[in-house]
Amino acid sequence: MNKELKILAIIIVLVGITYWGIEPYAHSKMHPHHEPATFKYEDLKAPNLKGDPKKGAQAIMNNGCTGCHSIKAAGIPAPMDPVSASASYGVNPPDLSNIAAVTDEKFLAAFIKHPVHAFKLDHKYKNKAFPMPDFFGSDQDLADIVAYLKSIAKPQTPKGAFEVACGRCHNLKYDGWTVIGEKPKFKNDVEKADFELKLAKYEANLKKYLGTTPPDLSMYIRSRGHEYIRDFVEDPQKILHGTAMPRVGLTEEATMKVIEHLEKVGDRKKEKRNKLGIWVLGYFVIFAILAYLWKQKIWRELH
Amino acid sequence: MAHFTKANSVYEWLDQRLALDKLWKVLAAEYWIPKNINFLWAMGVVLMTMFTILLISGIFLLMYYKPDTKLAFDSVNYTIMQEVWFGWLWRHMHAVAASVVFLVIYIHMFTGIYYASYKRGREMIWISGMLLFVTFSAEAFSGYMLPWGQMSYWAAQVITNLFGGIPFIGDDLVVWIRGNFYVSDPTLTRFFMLHVLLMPLIIMAIIGLHFYTLRIPHVNNQDGEEIDFDAEAEKYKAGLKKESKVIPFWPVFLSKDFFVLGVFMIFYFYLVFYHYDFAMDPINFDPANPMKTPPHIYPEWYFLWSYEVLRGFFFNVGPLSAMDMGLIAFGIANVIFFFLPWFDKNDEVAPASRRGGFKVWFWLLVIDMIVLTIWGKLPPTGFNAYIGYVAAVGFLALWAALPAVTARKTGLLWFVILVTLALYVAGYMEYTKALGNGFLIVSLFVIFYLLFFLNPVMVRNRGGAR
Numbered sequence: 001m002n003k004e005l006k007i008l009a010i011i012i013v014l015v016g017i018t019y020w021g022i023e024p025y026a027h028s029k030m031h032p033h034h035e036p037a038t039f040k041y042e043d044l045k046a047p048n049l050k051g052d053p054k055k056g057a058q059a060i061m062n063n064g065c066t067g068c069h070s071i072k073a074a075g076i077p078a079p080m081d082p083v084s085a086s087a088s089y090g091v092n093p094p095d096l097s098n099i100a101a102v103t104d105e106k107f108l109a110a111f112i113k114h115p116v117h118a119f120k121l122d123h124k125y126k127n128k129a130f131p132m133p134d135f136f137g138s139d140q141d142l143a144d145i146v147a148y149l150k151s152i153a154k155p156q157t158p159k160g161a162f163e164v165a166c167g168r169c170h171n172l173k174y175d176g177w178t179v180i181g182e183k184p185k186f187k188n189d190v191e192k193a194d195f196e197l198k199l200a201k202y203e204a205n206l207k208k209y210l211g212t213t214p215p216d217l218s219m220y221i222r223s224r225g226h227e228y229i230r231d232f233v234e235d236p237q238k239i240l241h242g243t244a245m246p247r248v249g250l251t252e253e254a255t256m257k258v259i260e261h262l263e264k265v266g267d268r269k270k271e272k273r274n275k276l277g278i279w280v281l282g283y284f285v286i287f288a289i290l291a292y293l294w295k296q297k298i299w300r301e302l303h
Numbered sequence: 304m305a306h307f308t309k310a311n312s313v314y315e316w317l318d319q320r321l322a323l324d325k326l327w328k329v330l331a332a333e334y335w336i337p338k339n340i341n342f343l344w345a346m347g348v349v350l351m352t353m354f355t356i357l358l359i360s361g362i363f364l365l366m367y368y369k370p371d372t373k374l375a376f377d378s379v380n381y382t383i384m385q386e387v388w389f390g391w392l393w394r395h396m397h398a399v400a401a402s403v404v405f406l407v408i409y410i411h412m413f414t415g416i417y418y419a420s421y422k423r424g425r426e427m428i429w430i431s432g433m434l435l436f437v438t439f440s441a442e443a444f445s446g447y448m449l450p451w452g453q454m455s456y457w458a459a460q461v462i463t464n465l466f467g468g469i470p471f472i473g474d475d476l477v478v479w480i481r482g483n484f485y486v487s488d489p490t491l492t493r494f495f496m497l498h499v500l501l502m503p504l505i506i507m508a509i510i511g512l513h514f515y516t517l518r519i520p521h522v523n524n525q526d527g528e529e530i531d532f533d534a535e536a537e538k539y540k541a542g543l544k545k546e547s548k549v550i551p552f553w554p555v556f557l558s559k560d561f562f563v564l565g566v567f568m569i570f571y572f573y574l575v576f577y578h579y580d581f582a583m584d585p586i587n588f589d590p591a592n593p594m595k596t597p598p599h600i601y602p603e604w605y606f607l608w609s610y611e612v613l614r615g616f617f618f619n620v621g622p623l624s625a626m627d628m629g630l631i632a633f634g635i636a637n638v639i640f641f642f643l644p645w646f647d648k649n650d651e652v653a654p655a656s657r658r659g660g661f662k663v664w665f666w667l668l669v670i671d672m673i674v675l676t677i678w679g680k681l682p683p684t685g686f687n688a689y690i691g692y693v694a695a696v697g698f699l700a701l702w703a704a705l706p707a708v709t710a711r712k713t714g715l716l717w718f719v720i721l722v723t724l725a726l727y728v729a730g731y732m733e734y735t736k737a738l739g740n741g742f743l744i745v746s747l748f749v750i751f752y753l754l755f756f757l758n759p760v761m762v763r764n765r766g767g768a769r
Contacts, residue, residue, distance in 0.1 A: 004341045011410060014673065021677030022604050023581060029681050030599050174381050215589075219380055223588035269384070269391045276392070277576030281569060288565030295558040301544050302338060302555070 036227070037234035039252040044110035044118060049143040056148025059141045065096070068132075073097035073152045082168075082180045086202045089131040090209025092168050092180075100146070101153035102165045102257075107249030109146050119246035120237045158261035161254045166217065169206060169245075174218035175265045179203065210244040221259070221266035229259055331553035335536050337524035338550050344522065345563035346411040352564060353404040353571075354510070360397040361499065363390075368449065370495035372488045375451035376590045395579045401443055402582035403571060405605035408436060416643065417665060419652045420523035426644045427516040431509060433641045438506045440606070445498040447603060448491060452587030457600045459486045459494075465613070468630040485593070527652035599682060607679030608672045608698075612636040614679070615695025617688050618733045621745040628748070632699055635755070639702050646702060648710035648764045660708040660716075664701060671697050692730045696723060696751075703755040710764030719758075722751050 057074070060066065068085075070078035072095050078085070082092040100108060111118035115132045116125045135142060156164060162172065168179055176183045180202050186192040207213045220229060231238070233255050236245040250258070263270065310316035318324055336344075367387055369378040383390035412432070415421055421429035444462065448455045463480050467473040482489030521532055530548050539547035550556055574581065586597055602610050613633035616625050639646075651658070655665040674694045681687050700723040707715040729744040 007341060007343060014669065015406065018604075018673050018676055019581070021673070022607065022680045026677065026680040173377075174385065219588040219590075222583075223585050225585065273391065273395075273576055277572070280572045280576065284565055284568040284572060288562060288569060291558070291562040291565045295562045298555055298558045302550065303545065 034231060034239055037231045037252075037255075039104065039234055039250075039255070041104055041107050041110075041249060044106055046106040047109050047139045047143045047146075049140055051140075051143035051145070051147025053144070053148040053151035055141075056144035056146070056151075059137065059144050060096075060148060063135070063137055063141070063145075065145075068093045070095045071097055071152070073154075083198050083201050083205075086205035086209075091131075091206055092202070093132070094164070094168060096149060098153045098156060098160070098164050100149035101156045102161050102251065102254035103249045104251050105146060105150065108149065109142055111249060112142060112145060118249060120235070121244075121246050123242065124244070156254070156257060158257040158264065161257035162261040165248055165250055165254060165258055169210070169214040171216040172218055172262075172265055173216055175261075179206065212244055214245070217262060217266075219266050221262045226259055226263075229262065230255055233258065331557075332551055333536065333540075334552040335532050335539075335549040336522050336552055336556045337528075337530055338548055339524040339526060339528065340522075341525060342559070342563050343410065343414040344556075345560040346407055346414065348557070348560040349407050349564055349567050350404065350411060351510075352568075353400050353407060354506075356396060356400045357404065358503065360393045360400070361503075363393040364397055365499055370449070370492050372451060372491055372591070375449060375491060379450045380588065392575075395575045395583075399571065399575045399579055399582045401446060402603065402605070403574065404439065405443070407567075408439065409605070412436065412640070413669065416668075417655045418523050418525065419527060419647070419654070419658075421644045422647060423650055423652050424520035425523065428513070428520065429644055430641060431513040431516050434509050435506065435513060436640070437637075438502060438509060442498060442502040442506060443603065443605070445494040445502060448494045449498060450587060451491065451591045453589040453591055453595075453597050454584055454587045454600070456486060456591035456593065457597055458602055459490065461600055462602070463490075465630065465633070468626060487593075523652065525654065527654060529652075601680050604676065604680070607677075608675035609633060609636045611675040611679030611691050612695045612698055614683050614688075615675075615691040615693075617683065617692065618730075620748055621742070623745065623748060629695075631752070632695060635702075636698060642759065646705040646709075646759045648706045648759075648762050650765050660711065664705060664708050667697075668701050671701060689730065689734045692734075693727060696726050696730070699751070699755055703751070703758055706758045706762035710762050712762060712764070715758075715762065719754055722747060722754060726751060 060071070066076050067079065068089070070076055074097070078095070080088065085092040103111075107118060112135045114134050116122055116130045121130075159175075163177065166172075167177060167181075171178050178199050180199055184191075184195065186195065203213060224232070228239070232240070233248070233250055235247055236243050237247070305319070307319055310319060314323070364383060367378060367383050367390065369375055379394065383394050385391070387393075415429060415432065444458075448459045463477055463486060466480060467477045469476060478484060480490075481487070482493055521530070524530070528548075532549060535547050535549040539549055539551070584603075601607065610633075613629040613636075616629040616632060619625050620628065647661075649658075649661075655662045671694055674690070675698060678687055678691045678694060683691055700719060703723075704716055704719040706712075707719060725747050726744075729741075729747060733744075
C-alpha cells in the first residue's frame, strides 16, 4: 500500500508540473500582463459645474444633436433609418434616451466635448473627420446636457446595457441580436430576405467605417473570459494596440451587466452544470468507497 | 456435431449453442493475471472505460453535429451546447475524455517502459499498444478540427503542411490530404469521415489485437518474475489462493480495477463539470477565420513534446535547413517508440529501479519529455528556443544512447554523450551568433544521425548483460 501511494505521489507531482507549465505558466507568457480596469477614466477632465436638466433639454436642441440622434424617451424620432444612417456616418448614431445609464458621467461630458479623444482614436482620425463634431458650446451648456441625459436615462437590464453599449457594432446571434436590432419573426421569405439585405448593407457600411467587421460576441465569454472583457471594454487600446474599437466609457456597473448578459448568452448552462456536477461526483465517491470495500473483501483471502 | 439435449433453462439453452460457460472462463473467470501488481495495472481498464465514454458521447454528438464549414461551429456551440437536452454534458464529457485519455495512455506507456513489459515475448503487446497510440493521435487530430474554431483551422493548416516536407511527393500529398489547396470544406468533411468512421473502426480492431497479444505472454508483474501460469492457476483452483502467484481477471483483478476506476472517475467528472477549460482551449471558441492568423499556434497538450522536437531545430546548418532537420527529428520521434524492444539490448525483464543505467535513462526520458511538452507551448523566442534545441537533441540522443546503455558499452556511451555535448556547444554558439554554418557542425549532425540509426543495429548484446 505504501508503495502504491508513493507511485501515486510521483505521478501527481509529474502531472502537476506539466499542467502548471502548459496552462498557467504558458498562458502568462503568451498573454502579457496588463493592469486591471479601474473605470476612473483619469485622463479625462470633468467640467465641474452643476448642470440643470431643463436647460439641458433646450441646449440639446440648440446644438443640433437631434439632427443625427433620436431621443425616443422625449418623443424625438431618428432622422434616418439605421441603414441610411450607417451609409452617412459609418455607424447608426445612438438613441440618447439611455446613453447616460451606461456611460460614466465624466466620460460623457469629455466625449461630447471632443469625441475622438475620449474614444482614444486619435491615431485613426489624424487626417480625416470623425462623424460627430466637437462641441463648441460653453462648459455650462455641456454640464446641462449631461444633467439632462442623466435625468431621462432609465436603469438598464443586462440585455439593455449590452444593446445600448455594444449593440450597434456587434451581433450577438445566439441571442437573436443584430447590429440593426432584434431579429424579428418573419412571416415569409420576402420579409426575411428584406431584413437580411438591410443587415448586409449595414454591415458593409460598418466594415468600411471601421476597416474590419466587429466580431459576433456570442461566444466571447468562453473565448475571452470575464477579466479580459472587463479590462478590454474599459480601454481597448491598452490591450489591443491600434484596434478600431473605441473606448466607450462604460461605468463598472454597466460593464458587469454586459458581462452578465454575455455569460447568459454564451454559457447558458452554467448553473445546471454546477448543480448536476455535485450529484455525479457524489455518485462516484460512493462508487469508489463500495468498490474499495468489495476489493478488500476479495483480496483478504489472497494474502 | 455437438450433442444437444432438452434444456432446463434459457441459460442452459444458450450455453449448449454458444458455450457461454467456456467463453466466460476463457475471457474472465480463468483468465490469469499475476497477483504481484499495483494500481498502474488498472490503466488498461481505465482506458477501455474512457474509450467507451468517447464512443457513446460521440454517437450522441453525431446526431446534431454538421460537418460543413458554414454550420459546424454553430452546430457545436449553439445547437449542442445550448439547445439539445444535456448536449453540453455530452460535449464536455467527449472533449475532456479525449484529453485525459492521453494522460492515461502516457501513464500506461511509461508503466510498460519502467517494468520492461515490451520484451521476451511481449513485443507484440508493445507494438499493438503503440499502434493504438498512433491511431488515437489521428483520431484526436481529426476530432479537434470538427468544431471549426480558430485553432481547429490553424492547427490543421500547420500540421497538414508538414507533409509537404516529404521529398518528391510532399506538395501533391498536402493537396491530396486537404482535398483542396488550403484547409477548407472538403478537408472538414473528410476529417469528419476519418473521425467518426474509419479511425474508430481501426481503433476497435487494434484494441481487439492488443487484448489478443496479451493471451500468450500474459501480463507482466512488479518484479518481472517469470511465472508458470498453468501451474499457478492449478494452485488457485485447488483453493491455495494465498500460495498461488496468480489471480483470475474476474472478480479479483477487476475488483481492484473498479476501485481505481472509481477514484479516476471522480477526477474525470470534476474536470467535466468544473474545469473543462483545460481541455477546451479558449481560442477555439472563436470561429475559424482563414484571414486572421492567431498570435500563437500550438497543438493540444499531448502533441506538444513531438511538436517541440520539430521546432527545436531552429537554425540552418550549412546545406541542412532547420525545417528539414526538424522534420527528420519529428518523423523519428513519432515512430521511435515502436522500436523500443530492439533499442533495449538487454533481455532481462525487471523494473527500471533494478537496472542501473536504464533507471537513469528512464527518468531522463521522462524529464526530457516534460520539458519538451512545456516548451512546446511557450513562444519559441529568445532563450526558450535554445531550451527547445537542447531538449529536442536530448530526446534523439537518449534514444541513440539506449543500445549502449542497455548493453553496458561504456565507451560507446561516452561517444554518444560527447557528440551530443558538441552539438549543444554548436547550438549555443549559433544562439550567440558566433558560429555560422560551419563544416564542423554539419559533420556533427551527420555523426549524430549515423549513431542514431546504426547503434541499435551494430550493438549486439541481447541478454548478455545480466
